Amino acid sequence: MPELPEVETLRLQLSQLIVGKKIKSIDILTTKSFIGNKRQVIGKKIIGVRRFAKILVIDLSNSLSLAIHLKMSGQLILNGIPHKHTRVIFQFSDGNKLIFNDQRIFGWIKVVGDIRSITNKLGPDPLKELTIARFSTILKSSKKPVKLLLMDQGKIAGVGNIYANDALFLAKINPKRKANEIKEGSIAILLNCLRKVLKDGIKWKGASKNHFRDIYGQKGKAQEHFYVYARTGEKCINNCGSVIQKITLGGRGTFFCPKCQS
DNA sequence: ACCTAAACCTGGGCGC
DNA sequence: TGCGCCCAGGTTTAGG
Numbered sequence A: 001m002p003e004l005p006e007v008e009t010l011r012l013q014l015s016q017l018i019v020g021k022k023i024k025s026i027d028i029l030t031t032k033s034f035i036g037n038k039r040q041v042i043g044k045k046i047i048g049v050r051r052f053a054k055i056l057v058i059d060l061s062n063s064l065s066l067a068i069h070l071k072m073s074g075q076l077i078l079n080g081i082p083h084k085h086t087r088v089i090f091q092f093s094d095g096n097k098l099i100f101n102d103q104r105i106f107g108w109i110k111v112v113g114d115i116r117s118i119t120n121k122l123g124p125d126p127l128k129e130l131t132i133a134r135f136s137t138i139l140k141s142s143k144k145p146v147k148l149l150l151m152d153q154g155k156i157a158g159v160g161n162i163y164a165n166d167a168l169f170l171a172k173i174n175p176k177r178k179a180n181e182i183k184e185g186s187i188a189i190l191l192n193c194l195r196k197v198l199k200d201g202i203k204w205k206g207a208s209k210n211h212f213r214d215i216y217g218q219k220g221k222a223q224e225h226f227y228v229y230a231r232t233g234e235k236c237i238n239n240c241g242s243v244i245q246k247i248t249l250g251g252r253g254t255f256f257c258p259k260c261q262s
Numbered sequence B: 001a002c003c004t005a006a007a008c009c010t011g012g013g014c015g016c
Numbered sequence C: 001t002g003c004g005c006c007c008a009g010g011t012t013t014a015g016g
Helices: A004-017 A132-140 A146-150 A161-170 A184-203
Strands: A023-028 A046-052 A055-060 A065-069 A074-078 A086-092 A097-102 A108-112 A245-249 A252-256
Touching (some): A004 A046, A004 A055, A004 A074, A004 A184, A065 A074, A146 A161
Antiparallel strands (some): A046 A055, A086 A097, A245 A252
């Protein structure tokens, strides 16, 4: 999916576009994609849109919320044209509609009363409540490779494979380095680099190497600015003379410069 | 507590 | 063209 910057891109757009609208009806084309009772949602007004890590939350006038996780291939498109991967369609009373596409059917939309039932499992968000002191404590408490920790949603929430790889490159830290072996000075640098790649991701309106599209169906541009992600065999941008290598870590593709990230 | 592999799904890309 | 295999931005669960 969509990692933090992609979901934030959607939140910013949805806040402008759907707050105040009333949900007139919901078409559920794939039952797995919508968890809960749609009758609790129909007729309710949208009063706000929030983001918790990679989860988008649409708050309704009856104090219920819709929690949305796009996982690998989910899309939310305003007035998009439904097709074979369209799973859910929200019709608003003003004639607009919001369609949820999801090729792989991993994503979900849940009707929830208290959003904390979902968010209490999440660690701090690097662009919100994650402080350097807390980041330091998290890293020092684990012997796991640092990249796995960055992607552990219960420890640090919102970071996925793209931004974990690129943050480690910027910080010149090897993805395999044990988290508790990172020096104090490098911890501060890593947090700054993590925040930079996430903020830049938002600035580019997300990474659309694969499925991600914004609310208008447009691609983001972050993939044009990757440092190491998906750049196997290409020259390191630091002109160090080395090329980007790919290894597997925790079952996920991991990209790094063997010279700059020793 | 650690790790790995598989599972949930579909489809694009590549080698043969 | 076509088949089989590998891969994919995520998360959970099962097993060692």
